[in-house]
Amino acid sequence: MNSYDVIVVGGGPAGCAMALDLNRHGYDIALCDQAKFPRDKVCGGFISPGAEPILEQLGVLAPIEALVPKRLKGVAISAYESAELAIDYPAAAKTGLRPSSLSVPRYQLDALFLRQAQRVGVKVFERHKVSDFIFDDGRVVGVRGWDETRTSFSMRAKLVVDAGGRNAVSLRKFRLKREPRGRGKIAFSAHWRGARLPDDYCYMHVSRPGYTGISAVGNGQVNVVLVVARSALNGDGVEKSATFYHRVLMKNRRRREVLRNAERVEPVRSVESLAFTVAPVPCGGLVLVGDATGFIDPFTGEGIFLSLRSAQIAGEVIHAGFQSSNFSRSFFSVHDARRREEFRGKFLLSRVLQRLIYNPSFCDRVLDGLSKNQAYAETLAGVVGDILPARKLVSVKFLLQLLAGNFRFGESAVLKEAP
Numbered sequence: 047m048n049s050y051d052v053i054v055v056g057g058g059p060a061g062c063a064m065a066l067d068l069n070r071h072g073y074d075i076a077l078c079d080q081a082k083f084p085r086d087k088v089c090g091g092f093i094s095p096g097a098e099p100i101l102e103q104l105g106v107l108a109p110i111e112a113l114v115p116k117r118l119k120g121v122a123i124s125a126y127e128s129a130e131l132a133i134d135y136p137a138a139a140k141t142g143l144r145p146s147s148l149s150v151p152r153y154q155l156d157a158l159f160l161r162q163a164q165r166v167g168v169k170v171f172e173r174h175k176v177s178d179f180i181f182d183d184g185r186v187v188g189v190r191g192w193d194e195t196r197t198s199f200s201m202r203a204k205l206v207v208d209a210g211g212r213n214a215v216s217l218r219k220f221r222l223k224r225e226p227r228g229r230g231k232i233a234f235s236a237h238w239r240g241a242r243l244p245d246d247y248c249y250m251h252v253s254r255p256g257y258t259g260i261s262a263v264g265n266g267q268v269n270v271v272l273v274v275a276r277s278a279l280n281g282d283g284v285e286k287s288a289t290f291y292h293r294v295l296m297k298n299r300r301r302r303e304v305l306r307n308a309e310r311v312e313p314v315r316s317v318e319s320l321a322f323t324v325a326p327v328p329c330g331g332l333v334l335v336g337d338a339t340g341f342i343d344p345f346t347g348e349g350i351f352l353s354l355r356s357a358q359i360a361g362e363v364i365h366a367g368f369q370s371s372n373f374s375r376s377f378f379s380v381h382d383a384r385r386r387e388e389f390r391g392k393f394l395l396s397r398v399l400q401r402l403i404y405n406p407s408f409c410d411r412v413l414d415g416l417s418k419n420q421a422y423a424e425t426l427a428g429v430v431g432d433i434l435p436a437r438k439l440v441s442v443k444f445l446l447q448l449l450a451g452n453f454r455f456g457e458s459a460v461l462k463e464a465p
């Protein structure tokens with residue numbers, strides 16, 4: 047049986063970032079993914095500017111740039127058919143330059159990530175579905191599963207990282223997934239050609255029964271993601287999703303303007319049960335990263351950044367684990383605690399926004415307040431874009447001002463950068 051230092055399950059952004067990070071430290075890594083790449087995924091494909099230093103460190107920024115990707119200046123928000131308020135990311139204190147966010151179809155991004163892992167020596171096994179773990183004395187020491195020829199395989203390692211996303215094998219095996227009752231959401235997405243977007247922003251349109259994120263992805267195409275409460279389908283099964291998706295998109299005047307002469311160029315894809323939390327892993331030898339650690343909602347669109355960053359944090363803890371030959375559950379719970387602590391402020395902001403966007407008078411107040419205070423608006427965009435530290439900015443005062451739509455502080459948005 048083949049044996050490695052680390053087996054990574056899943057070749058999405060979290061798994062590839064994990065494999066690339068550990069490979070840089072000289073570990074022997076195997077990465078298994080059930081898919082054959084390139085493969086697509088329901089996602090806005092909008093990468094927070096805060097992710098760029100990580101992409102660069104992992105050696106994937108240059109290949110992404112070689113695709114000549116679309117770059118977006120920030121977000122443009124419309125609530126209940128109001129005119130869009132365009133908010134740029136704040137300029138960097140040192141250079142005065144404004145960052146932008148990459149907008150790359152996941153079909154390209156994930157394949158590029160996986161090929162980079164292969165190029166640097168990670169042993170990549172596509173069409174290898176991991177179905178279970180191998181245990182020794184209660185600790186995970188490997189995986190077993192099925193390859194593309196339906197032949198069973200098994201591999202051993204000192205440590206397994208599960209980066210299998212929202213359907214990760216660990217979540218099923220240990221029943222770790224916790225879904226909120228009664229408030230389930232569903233997302234639909236498809237690429238379109240011929241849309242008319244006024245400028246290079248990610249366009250967020252909030253109106254009943256949900257919101258859309260529309261952004262250009264290059265090659266004359268835009269990605270249109272719709273998120274609604276599952277109950278909005280009114281018994282129209284997911285099989286009627288294309289009809290529902292079109293109906294809801296075209297109900298909104300601003301979206302009609304954007305999509306009037308556009309045509310959808312691929313089938314509508316959907317994903318259910320968007321938000322969930324994850325209970326702690328019950329054994330040693332196993333670490334979760336990326337969406338496998340939980341997901342809130344794509345409204346603030348930072349899942350790729352969080353996946354990359356959670357892999358970075360895990361990398362530090364795993365490296366320390368190898369140095370002290372400690373692969374115990376309690377040792378790796380440090381990773382969990384650090385991740386929770388770092389993302390707490392951002393998650394709080396995300397939760398507050400998701401609850402309140404369905405209240406038209408709140409949205410009116412906030413957009414009006416933001417339009418009158420550019421510094422505040424850019425600060426918010428900076429936090430959402432992961433270039434300003436959420437913990438420092440998401441204070442009780444900030445949230446109260448947000449709720450009141452009353453942004454009086456006069457600080458420039460060019461004020462603080464992530465430490």
Ligand SMILES: Cc1cc2nc3c(=O)[nH]c(=O)nc-3n(C[C@H](O)[C@H](O)[C@H](O)COP(=O)(O)OP(=O)(O)OC[C@H]3O[C@@H](n4cnc5c(N)ncnc54)[C@H](O)[C@@H]3O)c2cc1C
Binds near residue numbers: 056087320335353
């Ligand atoms: C509607 C929607 C829109 C979004 N928009 C954005 C956005 O604009 N920007 C952003 O940053 N984030 C966005 N996100 C979030 C983002 O898509 C995720 O956070 C991100 O994909 C998580 O990466 P990951 O590597 O953890 O998981 P994934 O990307 O899901 O990758 C998991 C991989 O694991 C593999 N796998 C799973 N199980 C197994 C198994 N048993 N054996 C082998 N392989 C396995 C899968 O094939 C897959 O390749 C959005 C999410 C949704 C739902």
